[in-house]
Each structure stands twice: as C-alpha cells, then as structure tokens.
Amino acid sequence: MRHKVAGYKLGRNTAHRRSLLRNLVTAVIVEERIETTVPKAKAARPIVEKMITLGKRGDLSARRQAASYLMTDEALVKLFDTIGPRFGDREGGYTRVIRTGWNKGDGADKAFLELLGSEKVLDEKREKRAEIRAKKAAEAKKAMEDAEAQAQHDGGVEPVKDEDKKE
Numbered sequence: 315m316r317h318k319v320a321g322y323k324l325g326r327n328t329a330h331r332r333s334l335l336r337n338l339v340t341a342v343i344v345e346e347r348i349e350t351t352v353p354k355a356k357a358a359r360p361i362v363e364k365m366i367t368l369g370k371r372g373d374l375s376a377r378r379q380a381a382s383y384l385m386t387d388e389a390l391v392k393l394f395d396t397i398g399p400r401f402g403d404r405e406g407g408y409t410r411v412i413r414t415g416w417n418k419g420d421g422a423d424k425a426f427l428e429l430l431g432s433e434k435v436l437d438e439k440r441e442k443r444a445e446i447r448a449k450k451a452a453e454a455k456k457a458m459e460d461a462e463a464q465a466q467h468d469g470g471v472e473p474v475k476d477e478d479k480k481e
Contacts, residue, residue, distance in 0.1 A: 322357040335361055338427075340385040342409070343393050346435050347428035355411045355427040362427070366408045369398030400431060 324331055338358040341348050343365065350358075365383065368376040372394060384390050401408050412426040 322353055324353060324357060336383060336385055339365060339383070340389045342427055342429065343384065343389045343397065344386070346432035347426055349414065349424055349426050351417075352411070352413060352423040352425045355425045358427060359409050359411060362409050362429075363406065365393060366397060366401055366429075367406075369393040370402055372398055397429065404430075 324334065326334060334354070335358055338348065338350060338354060339361050342358065342362050361383075365380055368380045377390070377394060380393060381390050384393070407430070409427060409429055412428065414424045414426060416423050
C-alpha cells in the first residue's frame with residue numbers, strides 16, 4: 315500500500331513521468347488551455363501553480379528555477395512577462411480542471427487544464443483563426459473564378475453553372 319505517498323505515477327517510470335509533466339506544464343503556459351486526461355491534469359496542476367508563483371516573484375533566481383523546468387524560452391518569457399503579472403494580486407488557485415468527456419478508444423476521462431482568465435486569450439485566438447479562414451476562402455474563390463475565366467477565354471467553353479453541378 316502507498317500510505318502517505320504523494321503524487322501520481324501515471325503508469326510511467328520516473329524519467330518518462332518527469333518529461334511528460336514538463337511538457338504538459340510548458341504547454342499550459344504557452345497555450346493557456348490544454349486537453350488531457352484527468353489524472354495527468356491533476357498531476358500537472360500543482361507544478362503549474364508553482365511555476366506561476368515563480369513568475370510572480372520575477373527575480374533572477376526564480377527565472378533560473380523556471381528555466382530549468384520549462385522546455386522552451388517562449389514559455390519562460392510568457393510566464394514572466396504576461397502570466398506572472400496577471401496573477402500578481404492573487405494568492406494561489408491559478409488553474410482549473412474542467413472535465414469534458416472520455417476517449418472513445420479506451421474510455422479515459424478527459425479534462426481541460428486551463429489558467430484562469432484565459433477566456434480572453436482563447437477568444438482572440440478564435441477570432442484570428444476565423445479571419446484567416448475567411449481570407450483563405452476568399453482567395454480560393456477568387457482563384458476559382460480566375461481559372462474559370464481563363465478556361466472560358468482559352469477554350470471558348472461555357473463556365474459550369476450550379477444547376478449543372480447538381481446533376
């Protein structure tokens with residue numbers, strides 16, 4: 315029995331578990347919201363909270379401690395420049411775990427691990443994606459029209475109408 319033993323083993327050996335958690339924590343800091351299994355989210359949550367506390371401290375020692383754990387420089391910069399100041403007046407509780415459903419294949423419970431206040435950032439990302447999608451659709455439509463006009467001009471073939479496409 316594992317009496318008084320803290321933490322989650324997650325079915326991995328020590329090195330694999332450490333790598334998994336480092337990657338999850340880095341992803342949460344960069345993306346502000348990730349979908350993973352519930353045990354992984356619960357295991358990563360305290361580490362994310364500690365990283366944010368380091369980001370709030372903001373001194374050189376804290377920056378080096380965070381750099382030794384996080385996987386990318388992008389995550390380090392975001393932690394100390396945006397996330398740390400965002401939670402400056404808050405005393406803990408920077409993350410939430412929201413259960414979403416389960417995997418179809420193995421039935422594992424899924425959850426979002428997200429930072430509080432990430433809704434604004436996620437909405438901005440959605441808007442950017444929608445703009446890019448609309449721009450690509452407009453470019454594709456224009457290219458199709460140009461191609462039809464070119465084909466009509468070269469071969470004297472009439473452009474295909476919508477009624478003809480249905481048949």
